[in-house]
Amino acid sequence: MPVSALRVTTAAEAAARDHAAIAAGTGSFDLMLQAGTTAAAALLRDHAGRLAHGVALFAGSGNNGGDAYIVAAQLARAGVAVRVHAAAPPRTPDAIRAMHLASPALVHGVPTGHERLVVDGLLGTGHKGELRDPVLAACTRVALARDGGATVIALDVPSGLDATTGDVAEGSPAAHTTLCFGTIKRGLLVSRGHAGRIVLLDIGLGAEFGGDPDRADGAWHLPNGQDLARWLPPIAWNAHKGRRGRIAIVGGHEGMAGAVILAARAALAAGAGLAHAIVDGPSVAAVQLTVPQALAERWPVRESAANTGARDDHTTLHRCDALAIGPGLGRGTRSSQLLERVVNEHRDRPLVLDADALWLIAEVANTLGTESAALLRHWTRHSRAVVCTPHEGEFARLLGTAVPAAWDARVDALRQFATRGGVTMLLKGTPTIVATPDGGPITVVPHGTPLLATGGSGDMLSGLIVALFGQGLAPLEAAVCAATVHGRAAELATKQLGGVRGGTLEAVFDALPSAWRLLEHPVSFPPGVLADLPSPA
Numbered sequence: 001m002p003v004s005a006l007r008v009t010t011a012a013e014a015a016a017r018d019h020a021a022i023a024a025g026t027g028s029f030d031l032m033l034q035a036g037t038t039a040a041a042a043l044l045r046d047h048a049g050r051l052a053h054g055v056a057l058f059a060g061s062g063n064n065g066g067d068a069y070i071v072a073a074q075l076a077r078a079g080v081a082v083r084v085h086a087a088a089p090p091r092t093p094d095a096i097r098a099m100h101l102a103s104p105a106l107v108h109g110v111p112t113g114h115e116r117l118v119v120d121g122l123l124g125t126g127h128k129g130e131l132r133d134p135v136l137a138a139c140t141r142v143a144l145a146r147d148g149g150a151t152v153i154a155l156d157v158p159s160g161l162d163a164t165t166g167d168v169a170e171g172s173p174a175a176h177t178t179l180c181f182g183t184i185k186r187g188l189l190v191s192r193g194h195a196g197r198i199v200l201l202d203i204g205l206g207a208e209f210g211g212d213p214d215r216a217d218g219a220w221h222l223p224n225g226q227d228l229a230r231w232l233p234p235i236a237w238n239a240h241k242g243r244r245g246r247i248a249i250v251g252g253h254e255g256m257a258g259a260v261i262l263a264a265r266a267a268l269a270a271g272a273g274l275a276h277a278i279v280d281g282p283s284v285a286a287v288q289l290t291v292p293q294a295l296a297e298r299w300p301v302r303e304s305a306a307n308t309g310a311r312d313d314h315t316t317l318h319r320c321d322a323l324a325i326g327p328g329l330g331r332g333t334r335s336s337q338l339l340e341r342v343v344n345e346h347r348d349r350p351l352v353l354d355a356d357a358l359w360l361i362a363e364v365a366n367t368l369g370t371e372s373a374a375l376l377r378h379w380t381r382h383s384r385a386v387v388c389t390p391h392e393g394e395f396a397r398l399l400g401t402a403v404p405a406a407w408d409a410r411v412d413a414l415r416q417f418a419t420r421g422g423v424t425m426l427l428k429g430t431p432t433i434v435a436t437p438d439g440g441p442i443t444v445v446p447h448g449t450p451l452l453a454t455g456g457s458g459d460m461l462s463g464l465i466v467a468l469f470g471q472g473l474a475p476l477e478a479a480v481c482a483a484t485v486h487g488r489a490a491e492l493a494t495k496q497l498g499g500v501r502g503g504t505l506e507a508v509f510d511a512l513p514s515a516w517r518l519l520e521h522p523v524s525f526p527p528g529v530l531a532d533l534p535s536p537a
């Protein structure tokens with residue numbers, strides 16, 4: 001079977017995929033049966049101990065409630081004491097059928113409060129606006145159960161979380177785990193803290209694809225473990241340093257050596273054979289002391305053509321497989337001139353543009369009275385591969401206006417910038433999204449924890465990207481593998497630390513080897529499970 005990215009959908013895209021599957025011959029009740037049955041299997045597998053004390057299910061009147069009745073029926077069949085609280089009677093044909101199927105085995109009524117597992121099947125993708133009673137009252141009960149120590153499992157989305165925008169309505173109960181059906185709903189990745197661990201279950205929409213793999217409906221792609229493992233270049237047993245990628249990081253203005261140091265350390269930890277740190281003169285010693293494996297060099301000084309009669313040629317950069325410029329580069333004239341030189345004189349090198357390089361691009365574009373994307377297009381017109389890695393503030397500067405808060409508009413802005421600039425754009429955030437210059441689907445990287453919300457973590461990401469670039473990965477693959485390993489390392493480190501406070505970027509560096517192993521050897525999931533994203537908290 002071909003491997004392909006998983007799909008992340010809005011509520012409308014998810015519904016369209018459900019309908020397409022139904023139009024192609026799958027019964028809508030079969031989808032519900034499959035959803036409820038795989039969810040029950042996941043609960044029995046992961047929570048056997050808690051289920052021994054019984055389970056409380058909360059069901060709404062729509063199809064999300066229908067899923068809850070199927071879960072209830074399957075758990076009851078497995079011998080679990082099941083208590084169902086219907087916030088309102090089922091109203092859709094499938095939910096009514098599911099309720100009749102489950103009824104003989106259930107105890108109806110208000111949960112006792114002793115259940116240690118609570119299933120939230122009140123609202124799914126059909127939720128809109130502010131929560132209203134009686135659903136609101138039921139949501140409050142779920143939240144109270146959580147406060148009392150129960151584990152809360154949401155079906156498809158936590159009730160009250162908007163599947164499209166991620167907006168969380170007042171009174172929406174947070175989940176420890178969200179079991180989502182067929183496709184990951186976009187809102188879950190936007191509000192990961194509310195969704196907890198996200199487990200994607202196969203409901204027969206078409207395996208990984210959430211329907212037709214070629215469907216161009218705007219759904220985001222989430223690379224699965226096999227995609228990432230396939231993209232990562234193996235390091236040959238007889239590799240020598242010249243074959244593991246020679247890269248350079250240009251930046252480190254006086255007083256800002258740290259940014260290049262972190263990027264160089266990350267590049268080496270991504271398997272680069274040789275890392276050059278091209279820094280401002282006063283920063284050379286700091287690099288040499290802290291990353292002795294890197295080759296520290298000062299910024300090239302351009303001899304005037306009149307003096308030398310020759311074109312200045314900075315040989316180190318010409319020998320590199322990929323370059324990154326920006327970490328700690330500074331924003332003055334010298335920095336700006338250096339940026340223009342690196343971009344202009346090394347057009348054939350894969351290039352990562354980050355941090356101050358992005359600031360300067362916006363600055364030069366302003367001065368020229370043009371747009372940053374147009375300037376990039378001009379600068380990189382012969383380049384094969386460029387990745388820009390702005391955070392929201394840097395992207396706003398590149399756009400010349402605030403980054404839209406709404407995800408549809410934000411994605412449009414990123415995609416447009418990527419096509420106009422001819423560059424791959426990685427917009428950092430929660431989640432990180434990547435757009436390619438061909439206008440193709442957005443790829444999302446949902447990994448990471450607030451352990452990364454600290455100075456220097458973006459420099460680390462640049463170093464990871466440039467190393468993979470130097471090992472021959474295409475821009476999208478280099479950006480996505482790097483952001484994934486970065487986020488995964490943060491997840492592992494946060495878990496090990498038991499929280500964020502007390503941890504520093506060092507803990508993320510320490511977790512990188514384990515994170516790489518996760519990428520190289522993806523775990524296989526139990527039957528019916530397509531993805532399993534750990535909780536970020």
Ligand SMILES: NC(=O)C1=CN([C@@H]2O[C@H](COP(=O)(O)OP(=O)(O)OC[C@H]3O[C@@H](n4cnc5c(N)ncnc54)[C@H](OP(=O)(O)O)[C@@H]3O)[C@@H](O)[C@H]2O)[C@@H](O)CC1
Pocket residue numbers: 015018019028031032033035060061062063064065066067091092122123124125126127128129130131132133135136155156157181203
């Ligand atoms: N389609 C399929 O084939 C499959 C679908 N599946 C499942 O169906 C789910 C979608 O089901 P759905 O479309 O029936 O909507 P759902 O989320 O149950 O909510 C509708 C109810 O909520 C109510 N309501 C809305 N807003 C509210 C508020 N603020 N406060 C209070 N109440 C509010 C609304 O009331 P109304 O506004 O109509 O008065 C209506 O009664 C999806 O997430 C997945 O779990 C799976 O089985 C796989 C196959």
Ligand SMILES: Nc1ncnc2c1ncn2[C@@H]1O[C@H](COP(=O)(O)OP(=O)(O)O)[C@@H](O)[C@H]1O
Pocket residue numbers: 391428429430432447448449450451452453454455456457458459460461486
């Ligand atoms: N709360 C968070 N959860 C997950 N990832 C985060 C979080 N906060 C920041 N990150 C990640 O950390 C990195 C921060 O990059 P950036 O803001 O450029 O840092 P710096 O400029 O300090 O190096 C990005 O990759 C971003 O996605």
Ligand SMILES: [K+]
Pocket residue numbers: 064120121122123124154155156157158159
């Ligand atoms: K729900």
